[in-house]
Amino acid sequence: MENILVIVHTEPNGSLAKPALEAVAVAKTLGSFSVGLIGADTQKAANQIAGCGAAKFLAVTGAEFSQPRYATDAAAAEAIAKAAAATIVIVPHTSRWGRVAAGVAARLGGRADTHVTGVTATGITRWYYRQRMEAQMTRTQRPWVIALDPGCVAPWTGAAGTAATTPVAVTATSRTQVTGIKAPEASQQTIRPDAKLLFVAGAGWTKKQADGATHVPEAAEIILGFLNASKASLGSSKSLVDLSGEGQAVLPFMSHLNQIGQTGSTPRHPKGLSTCCHGEEPHTVGWRFINERRAISLDPNCGWARGKADVLYVADAFAVMRKVNALLAGK
Numbered sequence: 001m002e003n004i005l006v007i008v009h010t011e012p013n014g015s016l017a018k019p020a021l022e023a024v025a026v027a028k029t030l031g032s033f034s035v036g037l038i039g040a041d042t043q044k045a046a047n048q049i050a051g052c053g054a055a056k057f058l059a060v061t062g063a064e065f066s067q068p069r070y071a072t073d074a075a076a077a078e079a080i081a082k083a084a085a086a087t088i089v090i091v092p093h094t095s096r097w098g099r100v101a102a103g104v105a106a107r108l109g110g111r112a113d114t115h116v117t118g119v120t121a122t123g124i125t126r127w128y129y130r131q132r133m134e135a136q137m138t139r140t141q142r143p144w145v146i147a148l149d150p151g152c153v154a155p156w157t158g159a160a161g162t163a164a165t166t167p168v169a170v171t172a173t174s175r176t177q178v179t180g181i182k183a184p185e186a187s188q189q190t191i192r193p194d195a196k197l198l199f200v201a202g203a204g205w206t207k208k209q210a211d212g213a214t215h216v217p218e219a220a221e222i223i224l225g226f227l228n229a230s231k232a233s234l235g236s237s238k239s240l241v242d243l244s245g246e247g248q249a250v251l252p253f254m255s256h257l258n259q260i261g262q263t264g265s266t267p268r269h270p271k272g273l274s275t276c277c278h279g280e281e282p283h284t285v286g287w288r289f290i291n292e293r294r295a296i297s298l299d300p301n302c303g304w305a306r307g308k309a310d311v312l313y314v315a316d317a318f319a320v321m322r323k324v325n326a327l328l329a330g331k
C-alpha cells in the first residue's frame with residue numbers, strides 16, 4: 001500500500017494558494033494521505049484545509065522556511081517525506097516546487113516526474129512532444145515525487161477548521177537571502193494563466209493597413225486597453241514577437257514569453273480570441289486546450305477559416321477591438 005503525502009508551502013499571508021489546493025484535491029482521490037506544510041507560520045494553512053480528510057499534518061515551521069530557496073525548501077521537503085515514510089509525494093508544479101522536486105527525489109533515493117497532468121491509483125499522465133502525445137506512466141521506484149501542473153484539476157474546497165499539526169524539526173541554513181521580488185506592475189503583467197480568455201495578437205497589428213501606413217502605437221493602445229478592461233491573458237504569434245529582432249516597430253509589452261504555438265506555450269483557457277493572426281498550424285497547435293476559439297482576420301482564407309476556429313470574423317481588428325473597448329468602457 002502506498003503512503004501518500006502532499007507537500008505544499010504557505011503564501012506570505014500564511015494561506016495556501018490554488019495550486020496547493022489542487023494537489024490536495026488529487027491526493028484525496030487516491031485514498032488515505034498526509035499533508036506536509038512548509039512556511040513561517042503553518043497553522044493558518046493547516047486550519048484552511050482542516051476538513052480535507054488528511055490523516056496527518058506534518059509541519060516545518062520557521063521564518064527561514066518562508067523564503068523560496070532551494071536549500072531550505074529541499075531540506076524541509078526531505079525531512080517531511082522521511083517523517084511520513086512517504087512512497088508517493090505530490091507537490092504542485094509551481095516555479096518554486098519545480099526547482100526542488102528532482103533534488104528532493106534524489107535525496108530520498110527516489111524518482112521525480114514533472115509537468116504531470118493527472119494522478120490515479122495506477123499511475124500518472126503527462127504530455128510529450130509539445131502536448132501532442134499523452135503518456136500514461138507508472139514507476140516501480142519509490143519514493144515517487146510527482147509535480148502536478150497547475151490548472152489540471154479543481155482545487156479542494158471545504159470549510160476551515162482547527163487542525164492539529166505534528167512539527168518536524170529541520171536545521172537548514174542558506175547564504176541565499178530573498179530580499180524582494182522585482183515584477184512588472186499588475187497592469188503590465190500580461191500573462192495571466194487563470195484568465196477566462198486568451199487574447200492573441202498576430203503580426204498583422206504591425207503591418208501596413210488600408211491607408212498604406214502602420215499604426216503600431218494605436219495597436220498597442222487598443223490591445224492594452226482591452227487587456228486592462230477584460231483581464232484577459234495576452235498571447236502572440238511567433239511572427240509578432242520575432243519582429244523586434246528584425247528592427248521593425250514592435251509592441252513594447254510583448255516578449256517571447258507570450259508566444260503561443262509549436263515553439264511557444266500551450267496555455268489552458270476556456271476561450272480564445274485571435275486578432276490579426278493568420279492561424280497557421282505551428283501557431284494553432286498551441287491552442288490545443290482552448291475550448292472555444294474565435295478569430296478576427298482580414299483574410300477569409302486564413303488558417304482560422306479552415307477549421308481552426310469556431311467563429312471567424314472577416315473584419316478589421318482595429319475597428320472591431322476599438323468598438324469592443326468602447327462597449328467595455330460603457331459597462
Ligand SMILES: Cc1cc2nc3c(=O)[nH]c(=O)nc-3n(C[C@H](O)[C@H](O)[C@H](O)COP(=O)(O)OP(=O)(O)OC[C@H]3O[C@@H](n4cnc5c(N)ncnc54)[C@H](O)[C@@H]3O)c2cc1C
Nearest residue numbers: 202203204237238239261262263264276278282283298317
Ligand atoms: C518550425 C516552426 C515553428 C513555428 N512555431 C511557431 C509558434 O510556436 N507560434 C507561432 O505563432 N508561429 C510559429 N511558427 C510560424 C508560423 O508558421 C507563422 O509564420 C506565424 O504564426 C505567422 O504569424 P502571424 O499569423 O501573426 O503573421 P502573418 O502570417 O503575417 O499574418 C498576419 C495576419 O494578420 C491579418 N491582418 C492584417 N491586418 C489586419 C487587420 N487590420 N485586421 C485583421 N487582420 C489583419 C492578415 O490578413 C494576416 O492574415 C513556426 C514556424 C516554423 C517553421
